[in-house]
Each structure stands twice: as structure tokens, then as C-alpha cells.
Amino acid sequence: MxxxxxxxxxxxxxxxxTNYPEKLAPGxxxxxxxxxxxxxxxxxxVANALGYELIIxxxxxxxxxxxxxxxxxxxxxxxxxxxxxNAAATISGVExxxxxxxxxxxxxxxxxxxxxxxxGDGGTYDIGFQSLSGALERGxxxxxxxxxxxxxxxxxxxxxxxxPKYANTTTQPVGSESLGKPxxxxxxxxxxxxxxxxxxxxxxxxxxxxxxxxxxxxxxTKGPSYINAFAVCPxxxxxxxxxxxxxTKMAVETNYWPLFEVENGKWRITHRPKNPKPIxxxxxxxxxxxxxxxxxxxxxxxxxxxxxxRRWEWLNKMEEISNREE
Amino acid sequence: MRPELIKxxxxxxxxxxxxxxxxxxxxxxxxxxxxxxxxxxxxxxFFADFVANGLVDTEYIPVESEHSAxxxxxxxxxxxxxxMTATAGPGLAYMWxxxxxxxxxxxxxxxxxxxxxxxxxxxxxGDQSDMMGARDQGWxxxxxxxxxxxxxxxxxxxxxxxxxxxxxxxxxxMDGFVIxxxxxxxxxxxxxxxxxxxxxxxxxxxxxxxDNPVTHGPVAMTDSYMEFxxxxxxxxxxxxxxxxxxxxxxxxxxxxxxxxxxxxKTEDADxxxxxxxxxxxTAKYVIDKLRDEKGIKVGLIKIRTYRxxxxxDVMDAIEASNCKAxxxxxxxxxxxxxxxxxxxxxxxxxxxxxxxxxxxSFIYGLGGRDTNVHxxxxxxxxxxxxxxxxxxxxxxxxxxxx
Ligand SMILES: Cc1ncc(C[n+]2csc(CCOP(=O)(O)OP(=O)(O)O)c2C)c(N)n1
Ligand code: SF4
Ligand SMILES: [Mg+2]
Numbered sequence: 001m002x003x004x005x006x007x008x009x010x011x012x013x014x015x016x017x018t019n020y021p022e023k024l025a026p027g028x029x030x031x032x033x034x035x036x037x038x039x040x041x042x043x044x045x046v047a048n049a050l051g052y053e054l055i056i057x058x059x060x061x062x063x064x065x066x067x068x069x070x071x072x073x074x075x076x077x078x079x080x081x082x083x084x085x086n087a088a089a090t091i092s093g094v095e096x097x098x099x100x101x102x103x104x105x106x107x108x109x110x111x112x113x114x115x116x117x118x119x120g121d122g123g124t125y126d127i128g129f130q131s132l133s134g135a136l137e138r139g140x141x142x143x144x145x146x147x148x149x150x151x152x153x154x155x156x157x158x159x160x161x162x163x164p165k166y167a168n169t170t171t172q173p174v175g176s177e178s179l180g181k182p183x184x185x186x187x188x189x190x191x192x193x194x195x196x197x198x199x200x201x202x203x204x205x206x207x208x209x210x211x212x213x214x215x216x217x218x219x220x221t222k223g224p225s226y227i228n229a230f231a232v233c234p235x236x237x238x239x240x241x242x243x244x245x246x247x248t249k250m251a252v253e254t255n256y257w258p259l260f261e262v263e264n265g266k267w268r269i270t271h272r273p274k275n276p277k278p279i280x281x282x283x284x285x286x287x288x289x290x291x292x293x294x295x296x297x298x299x300x301x302x303x304x305x306x307x308x309x310r311r312w313e314w315l316n317k318m319e320e321i322s323n324r325e326e
Numbered sequence: 327m328r329p330e331l332i333k334x335x336x337x338x339x340x341x342x343x344x345x346x347x348x349x350x351x352x353x354x355x356x357x358x359x360x361x362x363x364x365x366x367x368x369x370x371x372f373f374a375d376f377v378a379n380g381l382v383d384t385e386y387i388p389v390e391s392e393h394s395a396x397x398x399x400x401x402x403x404x405x406x407x408x409x410m411t412a413t414a415g416p417g418l419a420y421m422w423x424x425x426x427x428x429x430x431x432x433x434x435x436x437x438x439x440x441x442x443x444x445x446x447x448x449x450x451x452g453d454q455s456d457m458m459g460a461r462d463q464g465w466x467x468x469x470x471x472x473x474x475x476x477x478x479x480x481x482x483x484x485x486x487x488x489x490x491x492x493x494x495x496x497x498x499x500m501d502g503f504v505i506x507x508x509x510x511x512x513x514x515x516x517x518x519x520x521x522x523x524x525x526x527x528x529x530x531x532x533x534x535x536x537d538n539p540v541t542h543g544p545v546a547m548t549d550s551y552m553e554f555x556x557x558x559x560x561x562x563x564x565x566x567x568x569x570x571x572x573x574x575x576x577x578x579x580x581x582x583x584x585x586x587x588x589x590x591k592t593e594d595a596d597x598x599x600x601x602x603x604x605x606x607x608t609a610k611y612v613i614d615k616l617r618d619e620k621g622i623k624v625g626l627i628k629i630r631t632y633r634x635x636x637x638x639d640v641m642d643a644i645e646a647s648n649c650k651a652x653x654x655x656x657x658x659x660x661x662x663x664x665x666x667x668x669x670x671x672x673x674x675x676x677x678x679x680x681x682x683x684x685x686x687s688f689i690y691g692l693g694g695r696d697t698n699v700h701x702x703x704x705x706x707x708x709x710x711x712x713x714x715x716x717x718x719x720x721x722x723x724x725x726x727x728x
Contacts (some may be wrong), residue, residue, distance in 0.1 A: 053536040057401060068544035078533045081401050081543035089394035093359060093401025093409065096385035098534055100356035100407055104383060108406060131397065134390030268711055324566040 006220050011212045012049050020048035021076070028074040029066040029229045033241030035118075035248065036063050036147040036234035038205040043116070043145065044077070046215045052114045053077065056090040059123030060084035062154040062233075063147065067242020085127040087117040088135035088144060095140045114219055115142035120231075121162035122152045125188050134225045136195040143218045143225045146188065149233035157236040161186040164256075165307065166300055168288045179291065179300060184307050192226035193262040199225040201261040201270075206230075206248035210259055210270050212260040217263065250282040257311045260319075276312075279305045327519045327579050334516035342470070342505035342574070345477040345512045346412065346438045347372035351382055352520040353484055355408035359387040366414040366440040390510040392417040396424035396435075400458035403433035404542045406532025406593040408484070410435065414502060415442030417704040422463065428495045429464030429488075429558065431543055434487030434527075435495040438480065441594075441603065443693040451694020452502030453604060457632070458658035458667045464529075464558055466496040466565050468583040469602045471588075474512045476500045479574065479630075481515070482584065484524045484708040485572045491564040493530065501604040501657075503694065515580060523579055539577065570577035588628040591617070595625025595647045597709045600640070600672055601655040602629045605690065612702040624706055625668050629668065637675040644676075644683065645665045651684040651713035653705050656693045665721065684712040690724035703726045 019294050023044040030037045037152070040063070055078045058064045064081045067074035082090040095115045117135070119128055119292045124146035132144060151169050152158040160168040165184045165253055168174045172181045193200040199221045201214040210230075218225035233243040239247050251257035251269065256279060259271040279303060283289040292300050327335075333533050340348065343345055347369050350358065360370045377386040377681060386403075389395045395411050413421060418439055423554075439457055443449040466486060470476040476498060483496040515523075531540045566586070572624035573584035590610050592598060599609050600720055608627040616622040629636070629641050644652065656666020664669065665687035676683060688705050690697045701724040714719045 055533060055536065055646060062633060065545055068541055070544045070546045070550050071366060073541035075541050075669060076539055078536055078539045079541050080401065080404050080533055082397055086394060086397035086424065088398035089359075089389060090401035092387055092389070093398030093403075093531060094405045095360070095401075096357045096387050096398065097402040097405035097407035097409070100383065100385040101405075101534065104356070108529065109537060110531055111536050113534070113536060134394055137390070138387065273475045279519070 006217050009050065009216065009220060011046055011216050017045040017049055017228045020045060023075070023077045024067070025074045025076055026217045027072070030062065031231070031235050031241070032061070032156065033150065033244040035205060035230065035244055039147050039231060040118070041117070042205055042208060042211050044232070046217060047114065048214050050216065050219055052219055053111050054116050055094060055113055056080070056118055057082065057087045057094060059087035059117070059119035059125055059128055060154070061120035061144060061254040062149070063118065065154050078263055084123055086131050087119045087123060087128060087129040090285055091115050091117040091142050092135045092138065092140050095142055101198070115140070117142060117144045118120045118145070119146055119155045121148040121150060125161045125186050133195065136192065136197050136226065139223050140151060141223055143227060145229060147229050147231035148311060149236060149238050150185070150187055153233050153236045157303060159254050162188065165225040165304060166289065168291065170287070179297065187311065189228040194288045196265070198222070198225060198264055199262070200239040202228045202257070202259055203257060204248050204252050204257055205272060206245045207259060214261055217261070227229045236288070238290070239285050243285060246286050247282070250277065250285060254279050254282045255308050256282050258312060258314055258315055267315065267322045269319055279308055287311055327515070331516045331519045336514045338512055338514055339509045340473055341507050341509050342473040342500045342509065342513040342531055343440070344372060345473040346480060346500070347376070349477045349480040350410055351376045351515050352468065352515070353408070353410065353524060354382050354482065355384050355410040357385045357387065357402035357409045358411060359388050359389050359395045359401070359402065359409070360411045361392045361413070361417060362394045362415045363392070363417040365437070365442060365452070366412050366417065368506070369412050369438060369440065373638065374662045392420040393424060396428060398430065399435045400424060400428050400433055403435050404430070404431065406529045406534050407528045410436035410437065412440065415444055415456045416441040419444055419449045422460060425463040425465060427543070430554065432493040433495060434454065434493055436480065436483045436487055437495070437497045438468055439497050439499045440506045441499045443485070449693040450502070451655045452504055453692045453694065454499065454501070455658040455692070457497065457499045461633060461667065464492050464562070465633065466492070466569070467563070468496065468630055469499045469586040469627060469632055470498060470500045470505065471604055471606045473505055473510045476505065477512060477514070478582065481520055481524060482572045482576055486565065486569050488527055490528065490566045491682050492561050492568050493710065494561050494565060499603065500606065504604045516605065516645045519579070540651040563633050566636070569631055575693065584630065586631040586639045588630060589643045592625030592627060592628040592643050592647045595623050596650050597624045597653070597706060597713060598630065598644055598647060598649050599624060599626060599653045599655065599706070599709070600627045601666060602632065605655060605657070608697060608699065609702055612699055615699070616703070616706065620722070622706070622710070635671045635700050637678055640672065641679045641681065645679070645681070649683055649711045651686065653686045653688060653709040655688045655690055655705070659689060659692065661720060686712050686718055688724055689721060689723045695725055696722055
């Protein structure tokens with residue numbers, strides 16, 4: 001696997017980053033407080049700073065729908081939407097075209113470009129899973145970014161395999177016989193890492209330095225990278241618009257959303273909360289978990305805490321094993 | 327063709343798959359994304375051999391599904407490259423969603439469809455249900471009668487698709503096994519001649535042009551969606567002209583005529599058969615035989631361009647003959663409708679000219695069922711009965727065990 005020499009290349013300080021022109025134009029129709037737009041703007045900041053043009057294939061979902069209503073577009077960057085389940089296959093074709101035209105000396109640009117497939121959790125964990133797996137296995141030179149808002153938001157908060165257990169969604173609603181989704185969330189970055197690709201990371205826009213460092217590594221990686229980004233959705237989670245970053249921070253500080261990376265097979269936890277907060281601190285900010293705070297459901301919160309602990313321990317083990325000197 | 331190239335023309339014993347792969351080698355597309363499925367698999371393998379041996383400059387993407395094959399072609403074509411693929415039957419069905427995206431985004435992708443039956447029951451053999459099922463997805467559709475036509479049609483398809491008046495994807499069908507796997511004599515054109523004929527692809531709003539960023543595949547709401555579709559119809563109407571022009575250019579360069587339809591002995595025919603694909607070849611044989619042996623005058627209209635449907639060409643040929651009745655052959659079902667899909671198109675053509683010839687509908691060859699000389703003779707017998715005013719079943723299945 002190609003070695004990443006990323007240490008010398010530095011992401012400039014925030015003041016400088018914010019001076020670059022915005023490539024996601026204002027006026028898009030994403031909800032106030034939507035996490036997805038913050039993720040995209042942070043991606044562009046790093047790309048701008050390192051001199052990359054991003055060419056984006058966007059899966060159907062909130063971001064696509066809210067940024068491309070004809071005759072307007074929010075994208076000041078080349079952008080293509082094909083369908084819901086095929087962002088990774090689409091970017092495979094774009095990247096292949098780039099290689100072919102470059103070889104033939106027929107490229108319409110000599111700028112540094114990077115290919116990005118951007119999908120929601122539905123377009124990534126579920127319906128786009130096969131095309132993503134195929135593209136990772138084939139080793140195209142691209143970054144897959146999943147903005148994970150833990151449900152099909154565009155179509156009205158339906159459950160996905162990224163929805164956490166007991167969350168209230170419209171297709172597995174809370175009712176007299178139901179506590180919401182019966183299954184835990186899929187561990188998607190771990191699944192991506194199982195493809196043996198050079199770079200996988202989980203990020204949260206509240207921890208933007210960590211985010212930028214990781215997106216930088218993905219940009220500099222030759223071959224496929226997978227980035228799983230926490231995308232707060234005030235509309236679908238029934239959280240306060242102005243508390244988006246607080247919710248995001250709480251996800252990290254409770255270890256619900258561990259920040260980690262897998263670089264050439266080596267696992268590394270990139271942020272260790274000093275005193276991890278109990279999961280309630282995260283859950284209580286969101287209406288989708290409201291029913292869990294009834295006295296009779298205390299054991300359900302405990303169960304969610306146990307799942308957090310299980311994944312955290314698993315990640316720690318992976319870090320230890322993969323970095324062990326032979 | 328330039329005179330110095332003429333000596334490089336070759337006649338070879340090739341199957342349809344070999345001929346299609348050879349056309350792809352000469353077209354030398356920038357990107358090929360494909361997934362194997364019988365009876366197309368061999369075609370993909372031939373092309374993979376070209377890639378493995380450096381005979382093409384293509385970026386070849388061995389995708390994990392047909393859905394991804396067409397999705398990658400959409401990405402590649404939008405990027406500004408020449409993209410091709412090939413599939414068959416269930417593979418085409420699996421692509422269905424993306425077929426409409428390719429045409430809606432006006433991307434000049436060219437694809438061979440080795441026509442195969444759809445499941446269930448699963449069946450790997452030839453029939454045309456696959457393309458007939460995709461006929462409203464906005465692709466230009468050509469059908470070939472034999473291996474050489476598949477080769478010639480693919481080469482022409484590149485020019486047809488990329489013309490500024492069309493910018494539509496083209497699928498070129500050939501019957502599974504009967505054409506794809508049978509070895510025939512095929513005329514191959516020189517590499518240079520093909521290259522000159524197809525020319526360089528015209529770039530239109532390439533995604534890779536980062537200095538002029540373009541948004542491809544946006545949302546269109548109720549205020550604009552219909553206008554996009556209206557433009558697609560316009561492009562498809564233009565394709566009628568463009569296909570003819572490219573056919574004429576092909577004839578001028580290579581001396582072989584290609585029109586929307588091919589007529590065979592229709593001028594003095596009392597009965598007309600209308601057929602798509604390889605069975606047209608069998609029909610020609612039967613037509614000669616009946617003329618020789620019994621003096622029965624039958625003619626054939628073979629449909630090469632299926633979309634846009636050449637209504638007037640079909641009617642011109644019928645009206646110029648002594649037609650008393652028509653037999654329409656469908657190698658696909660349309661359950662719950664009258665006749666097969668081709669039947670509906672022919673009936674519409676008659677309506678457009680205010681003509682009402684008796685039509686007998688034949689369903690044949692589903693799932694690779696043989697259609698032999700005597701089956702076509704039986705069909706002609708029914709058409710003759712209809713012409714004589716006798717009661718004939720409306721739908722007739724050829725070579726069915728009942
Ligand atoms: C093949 C297909 N199936 C279903 C849909 C309907 N659909 C569009 S977007 C969407 C959900 C998107 O969810 P996600 O990927 O999580 O993105 P989000 O909207 O949450 O940002 C669904 C179900 C579709 N467009 N295409
Ligand atoms: S529904 Fe959620 S994900 Fe969609 S735009 Fe609104 S906040 Fe963003
Ligand atoms: Mg989602």
C-alpha cells in the first residue's frame with residue numbers, strides 16, 4: 001500500500017481557511033442547523049488550502065435535493081447527481097474518464113483534482129452499499145464521504161441501517177408495541193476498513209481540526225478513502241437548530257461517535273475524551289429518544305450505553321493489535 | 327474509404343460477439359464498464375483480452391453489477407469521455423433505472439444488448455423482451471440481423487449518439503446465441519477507416535472542466551421537468567434524420583446501405599412480413615422458396631431502427647406493394663395488450679396513414695424457441711387466410727406445444 005507522507009503538508013490556520021471562496025453557495029435549501037452543509041464546507045476548505053479541485057458525485061438525498069433545484073445550483077465546483085444508490089459507481093466512471101483522457105493528453109484541465117462521492121447514510125450503508133463496496137475493492141482514486149444523519153431524512157425520517165437502536169423514525173415509530181428501531185447501528189467505517197483500503201476515518205464537524213487533518217490525509221491518499229461524518233439533523237432528530245454543534249460534541253464526548261482512523265491497516269483513536277460522559281447527555285438533547293426517559297425504559301438507556309462501550313473497547317483492541325510490534 | 331485503405335478490408339469468420347468486440351476495439355472507447363451475463367459474457371471477455379494485451383487505450387472497469395456498469399458509463403460520459411458497455415436480458419433489466427438517467431442527461435453512451443429472455447423462469451436464450459421492456463427509456467434502438475450488421479451498427483451508433491442534434495444513448499441489439507455465438511462471414515473495416523469515420527468525440531459541458539464547473543443531473547420540479555422531456559422527444563425526432571444521414575455516410579465510405587428498414591422483395595408482394603433481428607434472415611430464405619416453388623409473392627420489412635420508430639418508412643414500403651395482409655412477428659410479449667410491441671407500432675403506422683390492412687400477430691422464439699422454415703411457412707399461410715377474409719386467431723404462437 002502507498003505510504004502517505006502527510007506530516008509535511010499542513011492545513012493552514014482557520015483564519016486563512018475562511019478566506020477561500022465558498023464553493024457551496026449560500027441560498028441552498030438545507031434546513032437551518034443542518035450538519036451536512038458544515039461537512040461540505042469543511043471539505044472544501046481543506047481542498048482549497050491544498051490546491052485541489054473537487055469533482056463530486058452526489059447520491060440522492062437531502063444534500064442533492066437542497067442544492068440543485070433547476071435552474072439554480074449551489075455548486076461552484078463540478079458536480080453530478082446520477083441516482084440514489086450509485087454515487088460510488090458514478091465517480092468510478094468519472095475517475096476512469098479522467099485517467100483515459102489524461103493518458104491521451106485530452107484533459108480539459110491541468111489543475112490538481114480529487115474525486116469525491118458524497119452520500120447520506122441511506123445512499124451509503126443501505127442502497128448504495130454494493131456500489132460502494134465495488135468501487136472500494138477496485139481501488140479507484142477517490143474519497144467516499146458519508147454524511148451520516150442516521151435516517152432517510154430527505155424522504156421524511158425513515159429508518160436506515162445507520163439509525164441507532166430505539167430511535168424514533170417514521171418507518172419504525174415508537175408506539176404501544178414499539179420502542180422505535182429494534183437493531184443497533186451498523187459499524188460502517190469498520191466495514192469500509194475491512195476492504196483493506198488505504199484510509200478510513202470517522203469525523204465530526206465539531207472537532208474540525210481532527211476533521212481537516214483527516215480530510216487532508218484522504219486528499220493525499222492514492223486510492224480509495226472512506227470518511228464517515230457525523231451529520232446532525234435538527235429536523236429528523238428533533239433537536240434544537242442552535243444546538244447542532246453541542247449535539248455533535250456530545251456524540252463525541254460520550255464515545256457514541258468515536259473519532260478514529262485506519263491508515264494502511266493501523267487503527268488509531270484520534271480523540272480520547274478525558275472523562276467520557278454518560279450516553280444520557282447525548283440522548284437527552286434529541287426528541288427522537290424522548291421515550292427512553294420514561295422511568296420504565298431506564299434499562300434501554302443502559303443497553304445503549306453498553307453498545308457504546310462495546311464498540312469503544314473493540315476499537316481500542318483494534319488499535320492495540322494493529323500497532324503491535326512484531 | 328480512402329483507396330489505400332481498401333486493401334486492408336478483411337473478411338473473417340466471426341460470431342456476433344467477436345464482431346461487436348472488434349468494433350469496440352476499433353472504436354477504442356475511453357471507458358468501458360461492463361458486467362458479464364450470458365450470452366454477452368464472451369463479448370466482454372474478448373474486450374478484456376484487448377485490454378490485457380494493450381490493443382486499446384480504454385480504462386476498463388470490471389464493475390460489480392450492471393446497475394453500476396451503466397452508472398459508471400453515465401459518470402464517464404458526463405466527464406467528457408467516450409463510454410461503452412454491453413449487456414443482456416436481466417442485466418438490461420437491472421440497468422433500467424439508469425437507462426432513463428443516461429438518456430435524460432443526454433449522454434451519448436453506446437451499448438450492445440445481446441438479446442436474452444427475462445426471468446422467470448430463468449432462461450439464458452435469445453428473445454427480445456429485454457429491449458422491448460426498455461423501449462420507453464429514451465434510448466435510440468437499433469437491431470441487427472447478423473454479426474456484420476452488429477459490427478456496422480455499433481460503428482454508426484457512435485456517430486448517431488454524439489451528433490449535436492441527438493446527444494442520446496444508443497443500444498444495438500442482436501439475438502442471443504443465434505447471432506452472438508454463430509460464426510458467419512463478416513467484413514471488417516480497416517482500423518484507420520473506422521477511426522476516421524467516427525472522428526473525435528465532441529465535448530459538451532464536460533464535468534472534468536473544473537474551470538467551468540457544471541451541475542449535471544439536478545432536480546427539476548413541476549415547472550421544468552416536462553420541458554426536459556419535450557426536448558428529449560425533439561432529440562429523438564432528430565435522431566430519425568441523423569440515423570439516415572449516418573447510414574448514407576456509411577454507404578458512401580464503405581459501400582453498404584443502411585436505412586431505417588430493409589425491404590426484401592416487397593415491391594410486388596401480396597403479403598408482407600415485418601420482423602426484427604435474426605429471424606429476418608430465415609424469412610428471406612422462406613420468401614425465395616415460396617416464390618420459386620409456389621409463386622406466392624411474399625415480401626419482408628426488416629426493422630433496423632426500432633426507436634425512433636420509422637412509421638412512414640414502413641407504410642411507404644407497404645403501400646408501394648400489392649399488400650393484402652401483414653404478418654407482424656414479435657419476439658417479446660406484451661401481456662394484457664393486443665399483439666406484441668411491434669404489432670402496436672405497425673398498427674399505429676397504419677392509423678397515421680388512415681390505412682387498415684389486416685394484421686396477423688405472431689409471437690415467436692421466446693426463451694430461444696426455434697423458429698424454423700416451416701414455422702414461417704405456417705405464419706404466411708395464416709396471413710394469406712386473413713387476406714382472403716377468413717377468420718384467423720388474432721394472436722398466434724409459432725412452434726408452441728399446445
Ligand atoms: C432507487 C430509489 N429508491 C428510493 C428512493 C427514495 N429516496 C430518495 S432519497 C432517500 C433517502 C435518502 O437518505 P440518506 O441517503 O440517508 O440521505 P438524507 O436524505 O438523509 O440526507 C430515499 C429513500 C430513490 N430516490 N431511489
Ligand atoms: S432534514 Fe436534516 S439532513 Fe435534511 S436538510 Fe434538514 S437538517 Fe439537513
Ligand atoms: Mg440520512
